[in-house]
Amino acid sequence: MFESVMWLIVVAGGPLLLALLMAYVLMTRRHRGPAERMESDRATKRLYSQDER
Template identity: 70%
Template sequence: MFGSDLWLFVVAGGPLILLIAIIYVLFTRRHRGPVERRDSDRATERLYREQKD
């Protein structure tokens, strides 16, 4: 009986833990504002220009 209970926990618990992790990431990820996006784009363009030289 213990073996089947453990297997049920693994089969049901694994996807549940994965779902909780995905929800956590979706709610806590940080969105960049327009100023941060612009600065990042400028820095990226500068790095590409430096690599071409």
């Protein structure tokens, strides 16, 4: 009996835990605003220009 309950926890609980984790990440991920995107683009261009030298 204990083995079948443990198997159920592993088989059903694993995907459930993974789905909850993915939902949490999708809900809490932060989107960058236009100013942050522009600053990131400027920094990227600056790094690439330094790399070409």
